[in-house]
Amino acid sequence: xxxxxxxxxxxxxxxxxxxxxxxxxxxxxxxxxxxxxxxxxxxxxxxxxxxxxxxxxxxxxxxxxxxxxxxxxxxxxxxxxxxxxxxxxxxxxxxxxxxxxxxxxxxxxxxxxx
Amino acid sequence: xxxxxxxxxxxxxxxxxxxxxxxxxxxxxxxxxxxxxxxxxxxxxxxxxxxxxxxxxxxxxxxxxxxxxxxxxxxxxxxxxxxxxxxxxxxxxxxxxxxxxxxxxxxxxxxxx
Numbered sequence: 001x002x003x004x005x006x007x008x009x010x011x012x013x014x015x016x017x018x019x020x021x022x023x024x025x026x027x028x029x030x031x032x033x034x035x036x037x038x039x040x041x042x043x044x045x046x047x048x049x050x051x052x053x054x055x056x057x058x059x060x061x062x063x064x065x066x067x068x069x070x071x072x073x074x075x076x077x078x079x080x081x082x083x084x085x086x087x088x089x090x091x092x093x094x095x096x097x098x099x100x101x102x103x104x105x106x107x108x109x110x111x112x113x114x
Numbered sequence: 115x116x117x118x119x120x121x122x123x124x125x126x127x128x129x130x131x132x133x134x135x136x137x138x139x140x141x142x143x144x145x146x147x148x149x150x151x152x153x154x155x156x157x158x159x160x161x162x163x164x165x166x167x168x169x170x171x172x173x174x175x176x177x178x179x180x181x182x183x184x185x186x187x188x189x190x191x192x193x194x195x196x197x198x199x200x201x202x203x204x205x206x207x208x209x210x211x212x213x214x215x216x217x218x219x220x221x222x223x224x225x226x227x
Contacts, residue, residue, distance in 0.1 A: 004157075035217075040219070041152075041202055041219070041220040041222075042217075042219050042220070043158075043204065043217040043220075045214060045215075045216075048214070056214055090157055090158070092158075100146050100163070100165045100208075100210075102148050102150075102160040102163055102215075103158075103160070103215060104160075105150075105157035105158045105159070106157050107155075107156055107157045108155075108156070108157050
C-alpha cells in the first residue's frame with residue numbers, strides 16, 4: 001500500500017558502473033520528481049516529469065538520465081558512476097499545478113559508490 | 115527566484131521543553147510555505163503548510179508554524195517536545211501556481227531525556 005515506492009533501498013556499486021533506480025506511485029498524481037540529498041542533508045531537485053513530459057531539468061551531469069514510461073513511474077539511470085554520486089536519492093510525486101498540496105516522498109535509495 | 119534559509123543547523127533541547135525552529139524565505143511572488151519532517155532513514159513527510167488565511171497553522175502532533183509576511187518568516191514551534199520528535203526538519207517554499215519546491219538546508223532537532 002506504499003504510496004511512493006523506490007527500489008532498491010540500498011545500492012552499493014563500483015566506480016564506472018551503470019545503475020538504475022526505480023520509482024512508482026499509486027496516488028494518481030501526474031507529476032513526479034527526483035531529489036538528491038547529500039551527506040549534509042541538503043536536498044536538491046534534479047528532474048521533474050508531468051504526464052511523461054520533462055518539465056524540470058536542473059544542472060545535472062548528463063550521466064544522469066530520467067525516464068518516465070507512464071505518469072505512475074519515474075526511473076533514474078546513472079552511467080559511469082563516480083564517488084561524488086554517493087547520496088540518498090528521493091522520488092516524490094504531486095498534482096501538477098496544485099502546488100498547495102505539497103509532495104509525497106518515497107523512503108529513498110542510498111547509493112554508495114566505492 | 116525563491117530561496118529558503120533555516121537559521122539553525124542543529125537544535126538540542128531537553129524533553130518537555132519548548133522549541134522553535136527558524137525559517138526565513140525570499141521571494142518576489144506569492145508563495146506557499148511548508149514544513150517537512152524526516153525521521154532517521156526515512157523519506158520526508160509533510161508536517162504542515164501555509165496557503166492563505168490564518169497565519170497560524172497547526173499539525174496533528176502539536177507543532178505549529180506562523181507565517182509572518184513582513185519578516186518573511188515561517189518559524190516552527192512546539193510548546194513541549196518528546197524524544198520521538200528527534201528528526202530533521204525542512205522548511206520549503208513553492209511559488210503559487212508553480213511546481214518546483216525549494217527546500218532549506220534542514221534543522222536537526224535532537225531531544226534529550
